[in-house]
Amino acid sequence: MKKFARLAIPYIIWAALMLVLPMALIALYSFMEHGNSIISFSFTLEHYVKFFTDPDFLIILWRSLLIAVKTTVICLLIGYPVAYFIARSSERVQNLLVLCITMPTWINMLVRTYAWIGLLSEGGLVQQVLGIFGMGDKDLLYTEGAVLLGMVYNFVPFMILQINTSLCKMDHSLLEASADLGASPARTFMRVTLPLSIPGVINGITLVFLPAISSFFIPKLLGGGQYFLIGNLIENQFITVGEWNFGSAISMIMAVMMMVLMMAVKRVEERNHAGKED
Numbered sequence: 001m002k003k004f005a006r007l008a009i010p011y012i013i014w015a016a017l018m019l020v021l022p023m024a025l026i027a028l029y030s031f032m033e034h035g036n037s038i039i040s041f042s043f044t045l046e047h048y049v050k051f052f053t054d055p056d057f058l059i060i061l062w063r064s065l066l067i068a069v070k071t072t073v074i075c076l077l078i079g080y081p082v083a084y085f086i087a088r089s090s091e092r093v094q095n096l097l098v099l100c101i102t103m104p105t106w107i108n109m110l111v112r113t114y115a116w117i118g119l120l121s122e123g124g125l126v127q128q129v130l131g132i133f134g135m136g137d138k139d140l141l142y143t144e145g146a147v148l149l150g151m152v153y154n155f156v157p158f159m160i161l162q163i164n165t166s167l168c169k170m171d172h173s174l175l176e177a178s179a180d181l182g183a184s185p186a187r188t189f190m191r192v193t194l195p196l197s198i199p200g201v202i203n204g205i206t207l208v209f210l211p212a213i214s215s216f217f218i219p220k221l222l223g224g225g226q227y228f229l230i231g232n233l234i235e236n237q238f239i240t241v242g243e244w245n246f247g248s249a250i251s252m253i254m255a256v257m258m259m260v261l262m263m264a265v266k267r268v269e270e271r272n273h274a275g276k277e278d
Helices: 002-006 009-030 046-053 054-089 091-104 109-120 126-132 144-168 173-180 185-196 198-214 217-221 230-241 244-277
Strands: none
Touching: 009 091, 009 144, 009 244, 046 054, 046 244, 054 091, 054 126, 054 144, 054 198, 054 230, 091 144, 109 144, 109 217, 144 185, 144 198, 144 217, 173 185, 185 198, 198 230, 230 244
16 A cells, blocks of 8 residues: 555645645745845835735625626526536437537637637628627627626536536436426426436536636737726736736735635535435
């Protein structure tokens, strides 16, 4: 057993260098005064105070949370029926549908987002199709709707695959037992299928919400710089303004928010698991 444990040493070293050390440096920078070095620095909380006392930054944070919630809800409303249909299909059809869903993810997310610029631009395919119904004069690109569309398009496969995995692992004999006891299909879904698929729903929500709230290139490309989210603010502080300390503080705030969310999700999963055992 000890021999196998030693095999994990290279991974532990790699994780420490590539994950722990960068986060430690960001945390250190967030508490440093601007212009200080790592060797000698003055401890300060001014960057955190600056973020929470400036209404503009709080509006950006609220806007980011709102767009992430909208994205997650839409992905859930789209993803659950699709996952349910896939899980109820034959094994051959399941493999084909899962392939169709995962195939676009083989292409870089940035390239796929760029493709939407051409589709949503003036005179593009989407506007031409809407023109058939007399709605071709609406601006589609550089709007909140365009940003939301890009978010949903890129993240909905995560929701579908998680829910589908949960539905496929479900004991189908429970569905047969529910039908034998006289339950209607709708009642069987609400009392058996939906509760058993909750772990997949929770995992899907986590995998969609976390990248959606921190995404920066989707709002930048499809929002045209007019729809500024928290990810854009962090990128702007590091690359454009050069305020690494303030950018690090915002990054730490987002990291803490995400860790709290993941802990809450874990708590819900544990409670759900304990309820099943009871």
